[in-house]
Amino acid sequence: MEIGPGQFFLAQLDDVARWAQSSSVWPLTMGLACCAIEMMSVTAPEYDIARLGSEVFRASPRQADLMIVSGRVAQKMGPIVKRLYDQMADPKWVISMGACASSGGIFDNYAIIQGVDTIIPVDVYVPGCPPTPDGLLHAVNLIQKQIREGGRGGILARA
């Protein structure tokens, strides 16, 4: 469709905002364990998360929209993950990547928090140990879908 002179589009501001938001979900640079290596592969040429607009990994939680909990969360790391989540600005989303982050995985012991959802709310769980990069891409797609359909993350989602 071509737009000629004098013609214009009508859209709801909400839709435009959601479209923009869903195409620029910036993850937080937070690598925990093995899964973090696969999270890095996702930014590499073969998988190229830049196609989804999410290649901008931010080192500061203040600038990030998405937390990818990539790996096992040790008891000692738990408070820090929680603090990072609290520091992220709303709206925010969380992907729990891998068996460990989702449920403790094969480490059913004293050292690992049995599922990161006991400390922060999770939007999408990715199965696998580690999940394939395709799995993580799919999870980002699901987050985008959530945003486009009007789902909001963080406090807003629970309000």
Added chain:
Amino acid sequence: MSVGTVSSMPLEPQGSQVLAQDGNAMVLSMGPQHPSTHGVLQIMLEIEGESVVKAEPEIGYLHTGIEKSAENLFWTQAQTVIERMDYLAPESNSLCYALAVEKLLGITDRIPERAQQIRVIVAELTRIASHCVWLGTHGIDLGALSIFFYCFDLRENILDVQEAAGGARMHPNYVRIGGLQADLPDGHVERLDALLKKFPTRMRELRAILQKNPIWQDRTIDVGTVTPEQAVAWGLTGPALRASGIAYDVRKAFPYSGYENYKFDVPTRTEGDAYARFVVRLDEMEQSMRIVQQARDAMKAGPITIDDAKIAPPPKEAIALSMEALIHHFKVVSEGIRVPPGDVYQAIESPRGELGYYVVSDGNNKPFRVRTRPPSLYNLQALKGIAPGNLIADLVVMIGSLDPVFGEVDR
């Protein structure tokens, strides 16, 4: 969804008591969430302006209790958790553990030759893949972004080969006690050949981007110098030791899996700085490919697991035909294997240095104790010695050049 709190642990960084504040010095906590600490390392820094007065690494943010978990699993199952220690080189962990248990079982000489050769191929490919991740992330730390894409592309090529063999990109649990999980699939040799053919070009690219690059040299030469005496005193191994001029390589000193049959050099440098460690690792990647080539040429058809149904379950074809084989399979899977009492230390050369397992058995079907000697932990110690007097920006170079993996440091 409910949002709870994590036990009663203090939110303050736990290393903050380590350093007292005095005079002009400022205490800064770097990590555990920091893009350049290669994982969850926290360093409590005492700084004056931009320069580091004292650096106190604080570890344990990834403590997984792997050694304890291993004690509650069968000998064969324990390999699964152990493989997840050094996640850049999962196969090194499982190889070293398998070798240790085999030593305890007294079957080291009975492992079929083909299995040993495939183990060597898998281990060396892992070393290259691991160095790829190291170089890519080290590059990013120093602001050289493009090297990351080249490195990860090469890593993908290697992982494709590894995945074809073991069935998973990471943690395939391919090396098993007594041999391998399965033989190589059809067409694997061709896959290897394609990789071997492509490799020299890829290596030339990697070298072309950084080795002569004046910015890279400026950032890494004379940064984080470790003298040979310090390297030995701190127990460094692997490329970090060899960059200081000491040619210690477990593959040469205490050969395992038939490494004595392959021709390869142990690259060393004498400078002991970050640049030397960088060059040593690049040279190592080439030597690894040399070993892969030799192992590939030497490979002949044959069995891939030990012929002892008490240790390795019989092949699937046999299970379908023989009642006895079926029973053995059932026993090994449901009851695990039994290892005679005793203790043993086995070391291999992992991409980061001497990886060792000290395994104790009390004659049961579960290990009594599996103690790890993680090379990263010892290498990381050097940081405290080399950091003072340098800029914070150089600290990032030092961490990167020591190549710690926290799965292994914290276990």
